[in-house]
Amino acid sequence: MKAVVMTTAGEPEVLQWQDVSEPQIEQPNQVLIQLKAAGINPIDTKIRSRGTFYPDQMPAILGCDGAGIVKAVGSEVKNFKPGDEVYFCGGGLGKQGTGNYAELAVVAEHFLATKPKSLSFAEAAAAPLVLITAWEALYDRARLEAGQKVLIHAGAGGVGHVAIQLAKLKGAEVYTTVSSPDKARLVRQLGADEPILYQQTNFVETVLKLTNGTGVDIAFDTVGGQTFFDTVNAVKVYGDLVTILEPNYSLGTLKVARNRNLRISLELMLTPMLSGLIEAQQHQAEILQQCATWIDQEKLKIHLHQTFPLQEAAKAHKMLENGSITGKIALII
Template structure:
């Protein structure tokens, strides 16, 4: 993108291939890249580094190690890897491309049971759901969880992570098809277009409310959710709370509010937090290969059709994730 705006600002261009510049760099030949809502937001409003335009978007990537720096021993040429790094507008990063250079510390071995497209669609949503439920929400076995948007990219992963922890899960959806999808993941579906989700949650919990609610929708949905959470419960959101939100219900219930932004480690250059996210990817890779965690890929597009992929994501209503694939 050479400017911000509609999806059409994404145009194929030839650029100089990135080169290894430090001993711990890895050159990766990208085979696929995940598309995330943060990509469309940065495209519309501008990146975190507007002075470094033009920019290549794309935080998530999966591919094959092409070359390694002199201080890299954990990976070798030919290894299959996946990661979440770059794509926020900083010069020399971004994965809507054929090659990327990434620090070895932020790369994990790709789950062998996933295709490159599935693996590329996974990192950001895996880290987001993991941090939201396990770190912010302090989820424990036996607890009841409400996950909003359970058929979406973050939502369908969150359901599975909650179930792996031994929790009971209900989730909001908008169609019979999506209800069947989340049921297959082990969640109780609540069609928010047909019923008041707060009433449905309270019925499901016999009037007690859930111990943890995970908001992936934002806006007025966060405020409505307070009434579905039991006293001293937790609410975690991945969206910025509105300035007009009424916190009275949350305060009267003594709710603990958690904010989750998985991009914080990159934006603040917090190495410890970045290393922790790499460990999450490593653990998730094992869970995926053991059959305990699946990534639902809705559709793929060739790299040069990135604008069409953005249009599909912004249209809403899809299940799971989408990805770009390289020839």
């Protein structure tokens, strides 16, 4: 089969279009999928530039997110059959025999969910990682409830644009930071109550003004760096701050967060995959199944910025690393 293979760590050019052996079902719970599209996420570009989680198993096929058609199933697979359309987040971290920048993939059944019928394969492939990340951050870590006020950073980005919608589905009031009027219009269309143009105004001051000086119940940091520490000042006493990035303590301290009794949560949706936690992987598939229902009910949208043919994965990586895109990028297979 054809695949885009990472031959070594480095610039996008290390992604090479090659012929590779077809993956085979080796366990009774595995499913062979004819991939139609693969999502691209920042984790892909980080792995490509820094090296995979399994450096002794190079070369590697990247891509955690995929969507396609079931081609064959193992003897113990219960919920899927050949011909079913599926989407999932599984593999692509450098482990041999995994990855979705390819024509075929073998994935354990418990990663899979039925593809939303109303989405193209490209839209579906763009969705899993960001949906799971936003769901776990807001629903599982922060325990979002109706009526709460939420600040979501980078609301027009991949994670941010679905986080806004998941927060609104729970009945929250949503404020979100964006960099331009165009992105402000997009996030309003997605349900945000108050876009904050952070390059023109201090987001902490704006949030405090919007909340009569108390701060938000929950802040979701998808940016990291100094933004994480600045955000502490926008969260109310006994509030929640969730981040998807590791805090850099050379940029600040958590003294104010401690004084406010904030609950600080770290969200990494890759943990179940990296640690082999089957029940957590099943929970993530259940998240995708519920999101598929909401998507088909037109309660949740996936914003696909652009697609590239699979063989142009390097170009897609360059676009993502250049920044300023809205929503997601996907590869057409």
